[in-house]
Amino acid sequence: MDDLLREDVQSRLRAIWTDPPSLDPAKISAEVTEDIAKRLAKVARSLEKRHDPKDIAEFLMRCLFTMFAEDVGLLPDSGFEKLLEQMVETPENFAPALESLWRVMDEGGYAPHLNATIKRFNGSLFKTRTALKLEADDIRELWLASRKDWRDVEPAIFGTLLERALDTKERGKLGAHFTPRVYVERLVVPTIIEPLREDWDEVKALVTELQKQGNYEAAIEAVRDFHHRLCTTRVLDPACGTGNFLYVSLELMKRLEGEILETLEALGDDEARLLLDGETVNPRQFYGLEINPRAVPIADLVLWIGFLKWQLRTVEVKDLPEPILHAYGTIKHQDALIAYDSMEMLRDQQGKPLSRWDGETMKRHPITGEEIPDPDATMELYEYVNPRRAEWPQVEFIVGNPPFIQGTDMRAELGDGYAEAAWKVRKDVPGGADFVMHFWDEAATRLLAKPPKGAKGENPLRRFGFITTNSITQTFSRRVVERHMNAKLPLSLVYAIPDHPWLKASDKAAVRIAMTVAVRGERQGKLAKVEHESALSSDTPEVRLEIDEGKISPKIRLGANLSLLESLISNEQISYQGIKLHGAGFIVTASQASALEGRSDISPDRIIRPFLNGMDLTRRSRKAWVIDASLLEEEELQQEYPEIYQYLSNHVRPERMQNRRDVRRRYWWKFGEIGATFRPALETLIKFIATTRTAKHRTFSFVESATVPESGLVVFNLFTGLSLAILNSRAHVHFALSNGAFLEDRPSYHNTQTFVP
Known part of the structure; x- marks a missing residue:
C-alpha cells in the first residue's frame, strides 16, 4: 500500500487503464535502444573527420559495453556514468581516464576511478584500450546514453541500430523500423x-x-x-x-x-x-x-x-x-558463398581499369534538374580467380536471413565478377534465382551430403531455415527447391510460410517474405498462412497465423508436387515475358507523350505507346506511356523524331552510359530487352492476353495490342483453333482466338469448337 504513494507506481496504474500499449516491454526496449543508437550516431559523425571507421566502431563498442556492465552490476555504483559526467567539464582527461579504466577491466583488480575492485573481463574487447579524444558535447552524448537503463536494451535490435549508427550510408535509416x-x-x-x-x-x-x-x-x-x-x-x-x-x-x-x-x-x-x-x-x-x-x-x-x-x-x-x-x-x-585465390582488376585493351557506377550516388541533371546517376561515382570491376565453394563450420542447425537481392539485380548489386563467380560455383542455381537461393542451395547440399569417407559419425546437420523473399515460389527460385525435393535422397519442408510481412523501412515499400525450414527425407509439414495482420509499421506488430498440416510442395502449398509432371511440347512459345526498360526515363505521362509526338490516338504505329506493368494490371493503372524507339537506328530516330531523340538523350542516356553491358551503352535509346521474340506475333493481334508473373491470385486480362507490356507481365500470343463463348440470357457473344488473332463476333469463326465457362 505504501507503494501507491509513489508517483511512478501511480503512473503505471493509470497507464494500465488509459494506455496499456505503453507498458509493452518490447516497445519500451525499442525506444531505449533507438535513443541510444541515435546518440552514438552523433558521436560517430563527429569522429569520422579524424579517425578510421574501424577504430571508431571498436571505441564505441567498448564504451557501450562498459555502460551495460555498469547497469547489470558488473561495475559498482554508477561509476562510469559519474566518470563521464566529470569528463564533460574536463574533456582533456577523457581519453587517459577511459584507457586506465579499460586496462583494469581487462586485467581485473582495483579501479581507482571507481574506488572498487572489479572482475577480470578479458576476451578481445579490452585488449586494445585506445580511447579517442572527444569534445565536451560528444562526451555529453555518451553520458546521456549511459543514463539510460541498459537492462532494457534489446540485443536482437541493438546490433542493427548500432551498425547503422556507424555506417554513413545507413545512418539516415536509424528511424526506420527494424526487424521485430x-x-x-x-x-x-x-x-x-x-x-x-x-x-x-x-x-x-x-x-x-x-x-x-x-x-x-x-x-x-x-x-x-x-x-x-x-x-x-x-x-x-x-x-x-x-x-x-x-x-x-x-x-x-x-x-x-x-x-x-x-x-x-x-x-x-x-x-x-x-x-x-x-x-x-x-x-x-x-x-x-x-x-x-x-x-x-x-x-x-x-x-x-x-x-x-x-x-x-x-x-x-x-x-x-x-x-x-x-x-x-x-x-x-568471411564471404559465405565463394572462396577464391585472388581478385584481379579488370582492364580494357589499353590497360585502363574498368569501372561501373556505384549504384547509389546520384546528382542533378544540369538541364532537367532531375536526379541521375553520378558518372564520377564509380567502383572498380574485378575478376575472382579460381572461385569455389566457401567453407562452413560443421553445425547441427543453420538459420538466417541472407540479403534480399533479386536474381536480375545480382550484377548491379554485387558486380559482374562476383555474380559470374557465384553462378560458376553453383551451376545448378539458375541465373534468374534470387541471391538468397545460393544460400538455400548450399545449406540443402550440406543437409543431404554424406560424410566423407573415413569420417566418424553421421552428418551432424539436422535442419536449416531461411528467410527469403516470397518470390521463392516463382520459376527460377523454385527450381532450386524442386531439385533438392525431387532428388534420390530428398529433403522435405517441415515448416513454411509463403507470404509474411517483414520490416517496413522508412525509405522502402513494405517487404513480404517467405520462411522455409527443411529436413532430410520424406516428411509431412506445417504450412502457416497469415489470417490477420495489423500495426505493421509499429515496433510491436501483430501477425496471426493459421496452420494446416500435410505434404508441402516446392510451390509452398499443400498437395501434390506438380514439379514432377512432364512439360508439354505443345505449350512451347505461346507465352513470353514482357520487355525490360533498363532506364526509367523511357516512361512519360500522357500529356508528355502528346507534346513530344503531336498526337493523342492509341495505335501500334506510334513511337510513344501505352505502357503496362504488373501493378497497372492488377490495381489502378498509372496510365503511363513509354517511348519505344527499339526498332529504329540512332540516325533514323534523330532525323524523324528530333524532340524525342533529345528527350531520351537528356533522360535515358546518362543512366545508360553507366550500364555495365556494352550493348546497352551502345544502343542507349533502345529498351534493355526489346521483346524481339514476341513483337511480331503481337502485331497480328487486335488484343492479347496478359497476366502478372507473380501473383497471389491468378487473373488474365485482355490488353490492347498497341500496349507495351513490361517484364512483370507474361503475354500469350498463340491460341490457334480455340474460341471461348460467353452465354447469358440476353446475348450469345463469341470471342474467338484463332491463328493468333483476336476476333469479336465474327461469323466465319462460329463453327470452331466452343468451350462454355
Whole structure:
C-alpha cells in the first residue's frame, strides 16, 4: 500500500487503464535502444573527420559495453556514468581516464576511478584500450546514453541500430523500423527449438519411467546427458549481420537449459546449479559468417550482452566466473558463398581499369534538374580467380536471413565478377534465382551430403531455415527447391510460410517474405498462412497465423508436387515475358507523350505507346506511356523524331552510359530487352492476353495490342483453333482466338469448337 504513494507506481496504474500499449516491454526496449543508437550516431559523425571507421566502431563498442556492465552490476555504483559526467567539464582527461579504466577491466583488480575492485573481463574487447579524444558535447552524448537503463536494451535490435549508427550510408535509416523480435522467433523456433524440445520430451518420458522404477541416479544421468548434448549443439548463421538470429537462438536455448536445471533440482541433484559454472549454453556454440567487417565485432558483442543478461537472471554478479568475456572467434569475417585465390582488376585493351557506377550516388541533371546517376561515382570491376565453394563450420542447425537481392539485380548489386563467380560455383542455381537461393542451395547440399569417407559419425546437420523473399515460389527460385525435393535422397519442408510481412523501412515499400525450414527425407509439414495482420509499421506488430498440416510442395502449398509432371511440347512459345526498360526515363505521362509526338490516338504505329506493368494490371493503372524507339537506328530516330531523340538523350542516356553491358551503352535509346521474340506475333493481334508473373491470385486480362507490356507481365500470343463463348440470357457473344488473332463476333469463326465457362 505504501507503494501507491509513489508517483511512478501511480503512473503505471493509470497507464494500465488509459494506455496499456505503453507498458509493452518490447516497445519500451525499442525506444531505449533507438535513443541510444541515435546518440552514438552523433558521436560517430563527429569522429569520422579524424579517425578510421574501424577504430571508431571498436571505441564505441567498448564504451557501450562498459555502460551495460555498469547497469547489470558488473561495475559498482554508477561509476562510469559519474566518470563521464566529470569528463564533460574536463574533456582533456577523457581519453587517459577511459584507457586506465579499460586496462583494469581487462586485467581485473582495483579501479581507482571507481574506488572498487572489479572482475577480470578479458576476451578481445579490452585488449586494445585506445580511447579517442572527444569534445565536451560528444562526451555529453555518451553520458546521456549511459543514463539510460541498459537492462532494457534489446540485443536482437541493438546490433542493427548500432551498425547503422556507424555506417554513413545507413545512418539516415536509424528511424526506420527494424526487424521485430517476434518475427525472428517465428523462424528460429521451428528450425532449432522444436527439434530440441522433441528430444527433451523423449528424455522426460524416459525420466518418468526411471522414477517409477525408483532408479533416480539413472534419471539424473539421462537429464545430465541431454544437458551436455544441448551445450554442444552448434548453430550457424551464414549471413549473420549483427547477430540478431544468433542471439535469439542463444536466448531460447538458454530458456530450455533453465527447464533442464529445474528438472535436475526436482530429482534431488544438489549440484544442478553448479553446471552454470562449468558446461552451459554459451556464445562458443554460435557461429556466424559476415562479409561486412564492421558487423563482425558487433555480432560478437550482441551475443555476449545477451548471454550475460540471461546469466544474471539466475546467478549473482559475485558468482559469475572469470573472465567475464571469452574470445571464441566463432564470428568470422568471411564471404559465405565463394572462396577464391585472388581478385584481379579488370582492364580494357589499353590497360585502363574498368569501372561501373556505384549504384547509389546520384546528382542533378544540369538541364532537367532531375536526379541521375553520378558518372564520377564509380567502383572498380574485378575478376575472382579460381572461385569455389566457401567453407562452413560443421553445425547441427543453420538459420538466417541472407540479403534480399533479386536474381536480375545480382550484377548491379554485387558486380559482374562476383555474380559470374557465384553462378560458376553453383551451376545448378539458375541465373534468374534470387541471391538468397545460393544460400538455400548450399545449406540443402550440406543437409543431404554424406560424410566423407573415413569420417566418424553421421552428418551432424539436422535442419536449416531461411528467410527469403516470397518470390521463392516463382520459376527460377523454385527450381532450386524442386531439385533438392525431387532428388534420390530428398529433403522435405517441415515448416513454411509463403507470404509474411517483414520490416517496413522508412525509405522502402513494405517487404513480404517467405520462411522455409527443411529436413532430410520424406516428411509431412506445417504450412502457416497469415489470417490477420495489423500495426505493421509499429515496433510491436501483430501477425496471426493459421496452420494446416500435410505434404508441402516446392510451390509452398499443400498437395501434390506438380514439379514432377512432364512439360508439354505443345505449350512451347505461346507465352513470353514482357520487355525490360533498363532506364526509367523511357516512361512519360500522357500529356508528355502528346507534346513530344503531336498526337493523342492509341495505335501500334506510334513511337510513344501505352505502357503496362504488373501493378497497372492488377490495381489502378498509372496510365503511363513509354517511348519505344527499339526498332529504329540512332540516325533514323534523330532525323524523324528530333524532340524525342533529345528527350531520351537528356533522360535515358546518362543512366545508360553507366550500364555495365556494352550493348546497352551502345544502343542507349533502345529498351534493355526489346521483346524481339514476341513483337511480331503481337502485331497480328487486335488484343492479347496478359497476366502478372507473380501473383497471389491468378487473373488474365485482355490488353490492347498497341500496349507495351513490361517484364512483370507474361503475354500469350498463340491460341490457334480455340474460341471461348460467353452465354447469358440476353446475348450469345463469341470471342474467338484463332491463328493468333483476336476476333469479336465474327461469323466465319462460329463453327470452331466452343468451350462454355
